[in-house]
Amino acid sequence: MAKPRQTTSHVLMIRPVRFGYNAQTAVNNAFQSAEDQDAQEKALHEFDTFVALLRAHGVDVTVVDDTPAPHTPDSIFPNNWISFHDDGRVVVYPMYAANRRLERKPHVLAALRPRFHLAGSIDLSNYEQQNRFLEGTGSMVLDRAHHIAYACLSQRTDAAVLEDFCRRLGYTPHTFTATDTNGYPVYHTNVMMCIADTYAVICLDAIADATERQQTIKLLESTRKTIIAITLDQMNRFAGNMLQVDNAAGEHFLIMSSQAYRSLTREQISQIEQRNPILNAPLDTIERNGGGSARCMIAEVFLPVQ
Numbered sequence: 001m002a003k004p005r006q007t008t009s010h011v012l013m014i015r016p017v018r019f020g021y022n023a024q025t026a027v028n029n030a031f032q033s034a035e036d037q038d039a040q041e042k043a044l045h046e047f048d049t050f051v052a053l054l055r056a057h058g059v060d061v062t063v064v065d066d067t068p069a070p071h072t073p074d075s076i077f078p079n080n081w082i083s084f085h086d087d088g089r090v091v092v093y094p095m096y097a098a099n100r101r102l103e104r105k106p107h108v109l110a111a112l113r114p115r116f117h118l119a120g121s122i123d124l125s126n127y128e129q130q131n132r133f134l135e136g137t138g139s140m141v142l143d144r145a146h147h148i149a150y151a152c153l154s155q156r157t158d159a160a161v162l163e164d165f166c167r168r169l170g171y172t173p174h175t176f177t178a179t180d181t182n183g184y185p186v187y188h189t190n191v192m193m194c195i196a197d198t199y200a201v202i203c204l205d206a207i208a209d210a211t212e213r214q215q216t217i218k219l220l221e222s223t224r225k226t227i228i229a230i231t232l233d234q235m236n237r238f239a240g241n242m243l244q245v246d247n248a249a250g251e252h253f254l255i256m257s258s259q260a261y262r263s264l265t266r267e268q269i270s271q272i273e274q275r276n277p278i279l280n281a282p283l284d285t286i287e288r289n290g291g292g293s294a295r296c297m298i299a300e301v302f303l304p305v306q
Helices: 039-056 100-103 106-112 125-130 158-167 210-222 232-236 258-261 266-273 284-292
Strands: 008-016 060-066 082-084 089-092 118-124 141-143 148-152 170-174 193-195 199-202 228-231 243-246 250-259 278-281
Touching: 008 039, 008 106, 039 060, 039 278, 039 284, 060 106, 060 278, 082 266, 089 158, 106 193, 141 193, 148 158, 158 170, 170 210, 193 243, 199 266, 210 228, 228 266, 232 258, 258 278, 258 284, 266 278
Parallel strands: 008 060, 089 118, 148 170, 199 228, 250 278
Antiparallel strands: 082 089, 141 148, 193 199, 243 250
């Protein structure tokens, strides 16, 4: 049996039509900070530039246009409501904000069916009725090769739903508490850590409990990940919101926003570039209004190709 892949060259991205500041998510997303009058126009330019960068390096990007109605201001972040797995299964997740639940639009899956084999789905969205949430690969950072789901618990990441996901897909959960510089819970795990093939970028300073921090370090080291630590300030600039992808030629890249890249030290950049090139794109409007960055914009497609 083939070893599970940590990276894929196939990704799904949702092109926005009415992007903007979402007051329903801002209540517990400290990364949102502004509402731009022309956010849609600026975000669309950033989105198209980002897609062009990925495609120029051989990454296969399926772009699906969002629909004007129902209004889904955060549709640009599909990784929160859906994930795709190498056995052909699709997982649909329970979302904290009511208007984000509207992102589960049938035409998104329809766009993938001609090219990929979909073998069934796991729908966890019923947990919304219990006010329990697990927002996909935002709430979890998956080590797919070792079947470990890293998760910092928050209003959006419920331990019971995480356990259910792990039981159904054969993952082991590793949970901890992470807080920002103001002591607020980090709303999504993928803003404070990234798992790549041979390394992990993580804001260890966000894990205040020494035992939890040491357990996390030990687990990463046991799976032979070189740890590249970032600071809380770098986390606030989305340096944790990175994703490793590959292309058809087997080349690996670590993708991030230009803000995240600028926050890194020369030593951190060197540590990453020794392992793979870095691709960065300006996503300032999306980050400022949406509170998410490069990784949030990408749903990895691990589905078998038709």
